[in-house]
Amino acid sequence: MATMLEQPEVLSAGLVPDPMLPMSYRIQRVRQETDDTFTLELLPEDSGERFSFAPGQFNMLYVFGVGEVPISISSDPDDAPMLKHTTRVVGTVTKAMRKLKHGETIGIRGPFGTHWPVEEAAGRDVVIVAGGIGLAPLRPALYRLMAEREKYRKIVLLYGTRTPEDMLYRHELEQWRGKFDLQIEVTVDRAASSWRGNVGVVTTMIPRAPFDPSNTFAMVCGPEVMMRFTVMELLKRGVVPERTYLSAERNMKCGIGFCGHCQYGPTFVCKDGPVFAFPRIASIIGKSEI
Amino acid sequence: MGTLRVMTAQPLQVGDNVVIEREHLEHLLQSLFSRGYEVIGPTRREGAIVYDHLKSTEDLPAGWSDEQAGGKYRLKPRKDSALFGYVVGPHSWKKFLYPALQRLWHAARNGKGLLILPEEENGRPKYAFVGVRACELHGIAIQDKVFLDGQFVDPNYKSRRENLFLVAVNCGQAGGNCFCVSMKTGPKAVSGYDVALTELLHDGRHYFLAEVGTARGAEVLEAVPHQPASDADRQQAGRLLDETARHMGRKLDTRGIKELLYRNYEHPQWDAVAERCLSCANCTMVCPTCFCTTVEDVTDLTGGHAERWRRWDSCFTVDFSYIHGGSVRATPRSRYRQWMTHKLATWIDQFGVSGCVGCGRCITWCPVGIDITVETGAIRASDLVRAPADQSRELP
């Protein structure tokens, strides 16, 4: 269920809140995560900014004169209005974004989209399956879970990447393991022999992960193929489809349901998603060229 | 030249019907101009009837009609001098409510920051549309749902829409590609207008039956010489509309159409149409409800000044669905399927109504004459997965 969170009121000349006008944010820090992925840490230009978001939501990030891209927010909602965005360099805008430095400005529109309904996980085991950069949109949910750890039973994070060098937030993962009664299993698709951990796709860790399928809340994010097979394994183990959530991705030009680009079957990924309960997209996931 | 009729003492009310003589129609436009409206209506240009600014009733395509078929549009002269004796052309009113090219904002860099500069006042025009057909009223209502009724509101659309004065015209003839009757969007305009006109030519007379739709419409019509409509006038108009309804060029069976298309994603008809579809995007450009756009961020040579523009886009382009490394809908087959399924099926789940108003423009302006009613019919005829109620039907 989408919640209408506080939208900062940016007004157009017609004095109607204009959701196409970006707000100015300043870069505090640029951090290289892996060889093609980086994180921007941002603070609003206007220190009175009341920005708040829910885990799973995204912003449209604007690089002056270059363009705009949708990127999930990957910081702790409790740290807002400070924002972190982790992204890969994949095109013109992200390439230009990578060249920005501390003190420079970026435009932000948002937050948009549906969120991980972590409140529904209360009293249950929580299974989080992340693939590659899919951990970034899940990180805010993890912060939420840890902020109120006693509300949940077992929490298991299964994280798969291409190689050990592609892992995000390694240091943080180590800290969480120790501090929060969180079981974290990582695996890679391929590794040199110096890697002492699991090798194999993340789905192989599901059959033996320690959670009770009859009382589990699952969140999955990663490449579409990975999400499809992950959900299959979760359902095989008996996790209820209505309590299994995914985050989808599509081309977006506006983020507000007007440009039509993000349509995925009858849904708009920008407003009916990006977080979907599995039954909503069960009939279209995996259908070719939908 | 008719005598100037005395206007009735009582002011016009919503629901009133009056008669306006042909020679007095000019007063309607003058009434609109005097209230500061830019009047937009049909006019003849480059072999078609398009929507553009009107300066007077002289600009209307008097005595012209149109002939439409799959991939065909021709103007031909009428035997009479009807002002609205044709159906719809390549333009739809979205051209004015949601312009093909619109600047959203412009900004300058100040130091390291970003300063958004406001758009000027003249970006918010006041239009009066004259000659809006019933199907087009539905088209506008459908776009209202997209831009005004969701979580977000488009401020440009909102201001143009709020300022809009609508003069509807009931169709006196059906076009070769029309199927408003199937889509339940016409031929009679029933709501959403300020004034609705039915043009009547018979027994040497040329006049309009005008229906008052709103208080605003009543106010504008007060300045136009008119007399109360008689029952005979009303019956004449009713008969004309019945005739129009009987002569639709096309039919579309809309029973269970959403489920039909949802269960036929892999129907071979998509391959058949893909062999002909050029992905030219004409259908999306002429369709009154298609609303997809793209956003372009541009900068000047110094890099100090940037603008964001919005322009019409089409799901038929290859990069419409581009996402890291490739397009989700890489084949023309998938893109045609996306357009048609969206228009007739997923639109219903998204907005509660069909996206199609039965105007037939997509059929007329398709260079290869692909017909949405024929394509739907073909899928229905050889439905891959029978709906439970149809299990008794024999396989063809």
Added chain:
Amino acid sequence: MIHTLEPILREHPFFQGMPDTYIQLIAGCSMNVRFEAGHVIFREGDPADQFYLIREGLVSLQLVVPHDGLTTVMTVGNGEVLGWSWLFPPYRWHFDARAQQPTHALAFDGKCLRAKCDEDHSLGYEIYKRFMQIVTERLESTRLQLLDMYGNHA
């Protein structure tokens, strides 16, 4: 006589549904083994006459790839089965298997079981059916690995 490993086998999902007499028989061909971290359990090319059920630990399947060196293609962990080459000629290992951590496993005498499967085809059916399941699961995961899902395809 009840072999001490029988209860362990009965509990394990891999042997679920297997008739008791076969469980006894297989238990008779099994024993507990322990490997230190770094220990090479078998090498590519060695005769494949055993299979293992990992009770606790982690084993990597590795290949020497020119230029890349020793590469791990898959790991097998708690509760998983290691090795099916003992079932199919020429009964030789296709990979190296190295314990990544101290590993505790059950080792099964494949040579002996092969002979018993030849004698008793019902036993053969139970064994091959279960290994077929393992092979298909591994094949599916390998295919997903091949897709390079996380690769930057831009």
